[in-house]
Amino acid sequence: MYKKVRLFITLSLLVILTACAQNDKDSVDVGESVDSFMHVHGLSYDPQEPYDLYLSTHHGLIRIDDEGQWNWTSSAEHRHDLMSFTFRDEETMISSGHPAKASDFQDPLGVIISKDRGKTWEPIALHGEVDFHVMEVNASDPDVIYGIDAHGSGLYRSTDGGFNWEVLETKGLPEDFATVFALVSDPGNPESVLAGTQRGIFKSEDGGKTWELKSNEQTFVSGKGVSQQSGMIIVYLYGQSPGLMISHDFGETWDSLNLVLEGNDAVTHIAVHPSEEGVYTVGTGEEHLFQTADGGENWIQIAENGKPLR
Numbered sequence: 178m179y180k181k182v183r184l185f186i187t188l189s190l191l192v193i194l195t196a197c198a199q200n201d202k203d204s205v206d207v208g209e210s211v212d213s214f215m216h217v218h219g220l221s222y223d224p225q226e227p228y229d230l231y232l233s234t235h236h237g238l239i240r241i242d243d244e245g246q247w248n249w250t251s252s253a254e255h256r257h258d259l260m261s262f263t264f265r266d267e268e269t270m271i272s273s274g275h276p277a278k279a280s281d282f283q284d285p286l287g288v289i290i291s292k293d294r295g296k297t298w299e300p301i302a303l304h305g306e307v308d309f310h311v312m313e314v315n316a317s318d319p320d321v322i323y324g325i326d327a328h329g330s331g332l333y334r335s336t337d338g339g340f341n342w343e344v345l346e347t348k349g350l351p352e353d354f355a356t357v358f359a360l361v362s363d364p365g366n367p368e369s370v371l372a373g374t375q376r377g378i379f380k381s382e383d384g385g386k387t388w389e390l391k392s393n394e395q396t397f398v399s400g401k402g403v404s405q406q407s408g409m410i411i412v413y414l415y416g417q418s419p420g421l422m423i424s425h426d427f428g429e430t431w432d433s434l435n436l437v438l439e440g441n442d443a444v445t446h447i448a449v450h451p452s453e454e455g456v457y458t459v460g461t462g463e464e465h466l467f468q469t470a471d472g473g474e475n476w477i478q479i480a481e482n483g484k485p486l487r
Contacts, residue, residue, distance in 0.1 A: 207296060211239050211247035213483050217460030219262025219272065220448035223294070227451045230458055231295065232466070233262030233272060238295040247485045250295035253279040257286060257298060260327075261312035265319045270295055271339055273309035273324070288324075288339045301340050307333070311357060316364035316402030323362065323370060323385060329355035332385055349388035351376050361400030363427050365407020371428050373397035373412070378428065391428065395419075399459075401447040411457065413444035421447075421459065421473070434473030438463075 219233035228243035237256030241247050249256065260274035270291040276282035282289075282298075283305030289298045309324040324333040324342070331344040331354055351357070356375040363369035372379045377393040395416035403409040408427035411434065414420060420437035421444055424430060434457070438444065442463045450456035455472030458479075466480035479486055 207249065207252050209249050211249060211485060213485075214239060214464065214480075215483055217446050217462070217464060217466070218258070218260045218274065220446040220458055220460050220466075221263045221270075222448050222450050222458075224264055224267040224451045227453070230448060231262070231264075231270070232460065233259035237277070238262065238270075240294070241479075241485075245479075245487060247487075251297065253277060255280065255295075255297050257282070257289070261309050261324075263312070263314055265290070265314055265322075265338055268292060269338075271312070271314065271322075272298070273307065273312055275308065285327075288342075290339070302335075302342055303333075309333075311360055313360040313362055313370070313400075315362045315367035317405040318367045321362065321367035321384075323360050325354050325357050325360070327355065329353055332357075334385055345385050347386060347388060349390075350374075350379055350381075358396065358398040359400045359412070361397075361402060361410050361412060363407060364402035364405050364409055369427060371397070371400065371410075371412075373400065373415075380428070398443045399445050399447055401449055403449050411447050411449065413447070413459075415443060423473075434469070436467060436469075436473065436476055438465075 215235040221231050223229040230241040232239040235258050238250045239247055240250050256277045258275040259272040262272040265271040272289055274286050275284050285308035287300055287303035287306055289300050291298045307326040310327040311325040313323040315321040320336055320338045322335045322339050332347055333342045334345055335342045351374050357372050359373040361371050368384045370381045370385050373396045377396055378391045379388040380391045381388045395414050397412035397414050400412040403411055409425055411423050414422050421434040422431040423434055442461050444459045445462050446460045448458040456470050458468045460466050464483035467476045467478050469476045
């Protein structure tokens with residue numbers, strides 16, 4: 178029996194964390210400037226061009242370059258509703274979600290990849306079967322990926338970069354997988370995983386098969402491995418001591434990164450710069466983007482309510 182969880186996740190926050198619908202945006206040209214966007218579904222710096230930041234949205238992928246220019250990466254056919262977008266490796270983007278209105282892909286997308294920085298996408302697994310609202314690529318071993326289908330069909334795991342998946346028989350994790358907000362795996366040990374759920378924070382040491390409750394006082398609604406250093410992660414905690422936090426011991430202790438959002442807003446996605454220590458960008462449920470270049474000492478806002486601040 179679980180201990181009583183003193184977490185109060187409001188209806189509006191649940192909507193923020195689970196929002197997704199089929200793409201219905203009209204046509205657009207590659208490279209067209211972005212005036213506004215809807216939903217933050219993923220954030221990642223480019224491993225090869227580390228001052229380029231990519232933002233996945235309800236209506237496609239956006240590239241924000243080092244001069245602060247915002248542009249769509251693809252034409253209408255590939256402007257998918259990209260959920261859980263990130264880079265799998267230096268050459269490959271990976272995502273899930275729903276197809277663009279002009280696409281002939283099946284809905285849901287399953288697992289898709291791009292080899293041309295988001296200009297085109299290709300399904301590689303579970304096409305027409307799953308919509309991973311939660312997908313965690315291990316920071317040091319990108320072959321190991323965890324995913325949770327938006328419809329709560331189970332916890333999936335891949336050990337070959339997303340081409341093949343198994344549905345894990347889990348023990349100890351809440352049975353309603355749709356109540357799992359986020360997963361984050363240890364950058365130094367991909368078998369070690371934390372889950373932020375409505376019941377609290379759970380931990381697995383065997384690749385997601387067995388779980389134990391670590392905290393019923395707080396949960397996290399987003400998470401990211403910071404580097405290949407074991408135990409180093411960033412999450413947005415909700416409940417007791419809320420805010421953006423960094424841990425150097427895989428969640429045993431936390432240090433604040435000095436970003437606490439007002440009202441029911443929460444950080445939903447986190448990007449960690451691949452080469453500059455302490456450089457992070459976060460996106461929120463209310464469609465704000467914030468950046469720090471000094472490990473959270475100072476933050477600037479680069480988007481507000483879905484509109485770039487140029």
